[in-house]
Amino acid sequence: MKRQWWHKKVAYQIYPKSFNDTNGDGIGDIRGIIEKLDYLKNLGIDIIWICPIYKSPFVDQGYDISDYYSIAPEFGTMDEFDELLEEAKKRNMYIVMDLVINHCSDKHEWFQKALAEPNGEYADYFYFVKGKNGNPPSNYRSYFGGSVWEPVEGTDKYYLHLFAKEQPDLNWNNPKVKEELFKMINWWLEKGLAGFRIDAIINIKKDLAFPCYPPDGDDGLVSVTKMVEEVKGVGEMLQEMKQQTFDRFEAFTVAEVFNMKDDELPKFIGEGGHFSTMFDFSAHILTNGKNGWYDAKPIDFAAWRNVMFQSQLQCQGIGFLANIIENHDEPRGICTYLPKYAQGEAGIKMLATTSILLRGIPFIYQGQEIGMRNCRMESIDEYDDIGTKDQYKKAIEAGLSNEEALEVCYAHSRDNARTPMQWSGKDNAGFTKGKPWIKVNPNYSDINVESQMKDEASVLRYYQKLIALRKSEQYGEVFTYGDFIPAYLDHEKIYAYYRQLSNFKILVAANFGEKEMTLEMEHDRNEILLSNMDVSSHIGRKIVLKSCEAAVVYVGQ
Template identity: 85%
Template sequence: MKNKWWHNKVAYQIYPKSFKDTNGDGIGDIRGIIEKLDYLNDLGIDIIWICPIYKSPFVDQGYDISDYYSIAPEFGTMEEFDTLLEEAKKRNMYIVMDLVINHCSDQHEWFQKALAEPEGEYADYFYFIKGKNGNPPSNYRSYFGGSVWEPVKDTDKYYLHMFAKEQPDLNWNNPKVKEELFKMINWWLQKGVAGFRIDAIINIKKNLEFPSYPPDGEDGLVRVTKMVEEVDGVGEMLQELKHETFDKFQAFTVAEVFNMKEDELAKFIGDNGHFSTMFDFSAHILTDGKNGWYDSKPLDFCEWRNVTFQSQQQCQGIGFLANIIENHDEPRGACTYLPDYAQNDAGIKMLATTSILLRGIPFIYQGQEIGMRNCKMKSIDEYDDISTKDQYKKALDADLSIEEALNACYAHSRDNARTPMQWSSKDNAGFTEGNPWIKVNPNYSDINVESQLKDEKSVLRYYQKLISLRKSEKYGEIFTYGDFIPAYLDHEKIYAYYRQLGNQKILIAANFSQNGIALKMEHTKTEVLLSNMDIAEPIGKTLTLESCQAVVLQVD
């Protein structure tokens, strides 16, 4: 692997709407991010990924962009964004923007022109396709439910939207569309953005015949990903994107990729791959139900450990994955990957240890570092997320009670990660002096940054130590470039692996069981680098781990 500037970095994801509000309107803003740069710097963060702050109607929380060159007034101004870039640079930190180029908003100038003239030039910026026998062109179900096809008024055509109907897909087969998008990307890179998180990018390649498939549900539709999985050729589009934009600036890119074909990993994140890295969603996929959130099964520990270990081994010698516990599209990791008895400070520190020291780029989501939890809502009206409302309806349609449907949302809703950041025990968790745009988790008086900064044994202080160890002069090389080697797989509730580089070897071991477990040590000499609990006795031939204990050991 060729060494790259971003290899040893730690990244942090900000959902700006919920991060920090400085003007009292209940919505987080750019000035709030600037205000907290020192906090992030002290945490050990290098790269800050900011979810969309472009002008948008916010049908899908900013992932429906109406102007790629403008900052949404809800978040601030372009001058404030320029200040953010300057302040980040002073602290040797990098700003990464969200890049949403599979689709735009139906309020975008291009789409408005297309609707005004369905046979004109701008109609070809999208997919305006004739229906079949008075029906839509095919039977695909959108990511948010319902058909992907929306009628174009006063015509026999439909337009394609793989997400919400307010998010029409852009036509990547049109050279003018690509030219416009490449120009926009380079504009942001020239401004000083260090790179992009790239949204839903594998969807840009379509089968232009839009064939129908056998339905997979009672609605007569089939998931649109079926078409994505069947079509070839997305690689050529991605290489052109990289060549025309990212390569020119040595930009860091992290892609949201689902439905990648098995043999394509090197093409995506190898030395000459389409992207710098991509998120490892293997664990999150295990939480999906067959028909929706309502029929998902409890997470099986061994299955979870196996898929994360498999991801680590598959990318070894090829490239780096971006490792996550949670993000803006997932519920809180503490509530997803920890059993009930482990949903405490010790368990959260244990989960952090196993994730942060994996091979790859650690991505921490806002609030993860203080152990924020899912937020129980009293009714569906308290949710804002479009996907949650769709899943709630699915549950009711499957004859679940209102309470059961709400419980499914409590376990899986994206809004769990979008409740305001808990800065203090003051009103509204110190997030805003106004009325927050979404409910604040009531547990903020117990879980907040201010109190944890004062407590050396807090989750936040542990995250600082963990990141410091990962980036330290003595161990930074092994945690960046060291091999990943699974360990103690014969123990059902032990999550353990080695990181090895040359003669240096480090064991990371965590006990996810409810009882203490004794592990036979394969080494005669050990040094404790970090533990989330006191080590009960000297480590000799046996390492005894209490329930929820994690240790990091240098071994001979």
């Protein structure tokens, strides 16, 4: 594998609206990110991915961009962003922004011009399609529920939106659209951006015949993913974008990719692939219900371990995945992947150990490093997320009570990850001196950065040690380039694997069960490099793991 500048890095995702507010308006800002750069550096972070801070009506939390060249005033100014780039550079850190180019906002100048002249030039920047027999062009259901087609007033046409109706899809078949988007990408890279997290990118390719499919629900619609999965040729569009933009700057790109075809992994993240890396969503997919959140089943440990290990083995020899426990679109990982008995500090450290040392690029989401948890809301009105409101409605329509539907939202809502970062035990968790835009999790007095910085045994301090071990001079090579080898698969509730490179071999083992487990070692010359519990550094032919215990063991060859 050709070595790249980003291979040994650790990344951190910031949801700016909830990160750190410095002007008291209840919304996090760019100045707040600058203020916390030293905190992130001290944690061991190299790459910072910032969710959208572009100008936007915020129908979908900034993933509806109305001006790709402007900073939303809620977050600050372009001068402040330039200052952020400069301050990050001083600390040898890299800034990555969201690239949202499958769709834009309905308030974008292009779409406003398209509506003003539905048969004009700008209508072809989008998908303005005639209906069929007085109905929409096809029977696709959007990712947020309801039809993907919205009538264009005063015409017999409809416009396409795979997400909210305020997020019209851009027409990648139009050379002018691609030219505009590539120009914008290069503008940001020339400014000093290190790269992009690329949103919903698999959706840019459409079947222009827009064929109907058999419905998969009582609404007579079929998930739009059916069309996305069936259509071919997205790779040509992605490769063109890479050649015209990313390649020119050695940019780091991490893609959000669902519905990829089984044989396309090398084309996406292999040598010369479309992207540097892509997120591993294999575990998240297990949380989906057949009809929605309301019929989703709790995570089964064996199934979870299996899909995680399968992902690791599939990408081995091809490229790197971006490994996550949670992000802004998911509930908190410790509430999803850990059983109730394991949701204390030991279990949180155990989950971190198994994730951070996987092969690939670790991505830590804000608050993950202190063990932030899901936030219980008292009513649906306390939620902001458009997807949560849709899923709540589905649950009620399926016959769940208000209390049951709220419990479903508590387990699955994206807003669980969007509650303000818990910096201290002061008012509003030290996030703002004003009124927070969304509820602060009441547990902030017990779970916050300030108190954990003072406690050497805290989750935060453990994350620091874990990241330091991964990046250490002695073991950094094996954790970056070493093979992933599953271990102890015959042991129920044991999550274990080796990382091996030439004469280095390290075992990462964790006991997700309630009972103590004993693992037979290959020899008696073993040294524990890190553990989430107090154990001696040298062990013999056996290692005994208590419930929720994790150990990183140097086993040599």
